[in-house]
Amino acid sequence: MTSQKLNTFLENNLQELKDNGLYNEIDTIQGPNGSEITINGKKLINMSSNNYLGFANDDRLKVKANEATDTYGVGAGAVRTINGTQSIHDELEAKIAEFKHTEAAVAFQSGFNCNMGAISAVMNKNDAILSDELNHASIIDGCRLSGAKVIRVKHQDMDDLRAKAKEAVESGQYEKIMYITDGVFSMDGDVAKLPEIVEIAEEFDLITYVDDAHGSGVMGKGAGTVKHFGLQDKIDFQMGTLSKAVGVVGGYVAGTQNLIDWLKVRARPFLFSTSLTPGAAAACIEAIDIMSSSTEEHERLWENGRYLKAGLKDLGFNIGDSETPITPCIIGEEKLTQRFSKRLTEEGVYAKSIVFPTVPRGTGRVRNMPSAAHTKDQLDIVLETYKKIGKELDVIS
Structure with missing residues (x-):
């Protein structure tokens, strides 16, 4: 017999979410996640994937994944620190470090795991973390897990950051102080003010941590937001995912050799979760090789992003202040x-x-x-559909 209290809690709260329009229904895709997807047998133009460069169903990546599976097996068989580190994992980490222009890198099973593990491996109850108020949920959870004092900073407000950094330093309460921010904010598409952040960090000796999940593959000709600003030597933690622009699964932290050595002995998700599958690691390597040798997909992504933005804005939609291909239509x-x-x-x-x-x-x-995989014809259909629904629901005139 299951708990009546649990059943009551679940039923009441699920109904409340549905009544308030906050319940999210999960749709199942039949087939690959590309510019077009099939749900319940219906073909749809897909505008909701983080598959920025179209790599999730790229034949080149699939070949490498299959080859690695044949060579190394379908799974690593253990955590990295026992005997789950295969040569393909070392190759991936070396490739990430080269791509991010850092001394070293460590691969995790997901981007969420990166933030949960890396933040708490370095920060503790004797420290403080200055965190942008719109940071991703994984950053928020990673900060909480660390036990450090979390100080919210107004979104992209450098005056507030400087004031709170000064106050934290002058209080004398903390051994270390970190500032952590998304590189690209996923809901609005705006870009962190990294040059100003670095200036403040150097003034107050802040540890800098950039979550570039939506910037890697998108900014800096693909190498990310830190590279976009030429600040590879100024940012302590470059975190990113292998599941968005790279198109596969996993995450990473890139930085100094000492930092990566420390994370490999103290980041709990690294220590206690089986490593990436060999196939995933090989596919990630291929994606990075493609991004390193050509900007074709990157340029097409930005071209499609600009085209969609201009079209929606011309129709009268509120698309906010996005600086990246991410294009929100704010309904309210x-x-x-x-x-x-x-x-x-x-x-x-x-x-x-x-x-x-x-x-x-x-x-x-x-x-x-929008992604590099979308065609102009698909984007034109999207714009026509937005126009129709916008007028129908009185969102645009």
Whole structure:
């Protein structure tokens, strides 16, 4: 017999989410995740994937993944620190470090694991973390897990950062102080002000940590937001994912050799989770090789992003202040946002609604993620569909 209290809690709270337009239904894709997907037998233009460069279903990556599986097996068989480190993992980490222009790198099973492990491996209850108020949930959880004092900093507000850094230093309470920020903020597409951040960090001797999950493969000709600003020697932690632009799965931290050596003996997800599959590692290496040798996919991504942005703006949609291909259409009220997304799906365009608590109440948006794999014809269909639904629901005139 299951717990009645648990059942009551679940039923009441699930119903409350549904009543308030906050319940997210998970759709299952039949087949690969590309510019076009199939859900419930219906083909849809896909505007909701983080597959920025189209690598998730790239034949070149699939060949390398299959070859590595034949050579190394389907799984690593153990955690990295016992005997789960295969030569393909060492090769991947060396490739990441070269790509990010750092001394070394360590690969994790996911980007979320990176933030949970890396932050808490370095920061503790004697320290303080200055954190941008719009940082990703994994950063928030990683900060909490560390036990450090977390000090929220107003989003992209350098005056607030300087004031809070000064206060934290002058209090004399903390052994170490870190500032942590997304490189590209995934909900609005804005880019961290890294040159100003570095200036403040040097003034107050802050540890700098950049979560570049949405910047790697997108900014800096693919090498990321830190490379975009030429600050590889100024940022202590460069964290990123292998599941977005790289198109596979996993995450990494790049930095000095000492930092990576420390994470490999103190980051708990690294110590207590089986390592990436050999096939995934090999596919990641191939993606990085492609990005290193050609900017073709990168340039097409940005071209498609600019085209979609201009079209939606011309139609009268509020697309915010995105500086990257991420293109939110800010609708506002939660139920209207979810209705808008549902109507898009009915008309053949898959663009998921994002509402509270992922974004603040009243700022619900349909987030569009154009990729290098989209064609202009597909984007034109998307724009026509947005025009139709926008007028139908009185979002645009």
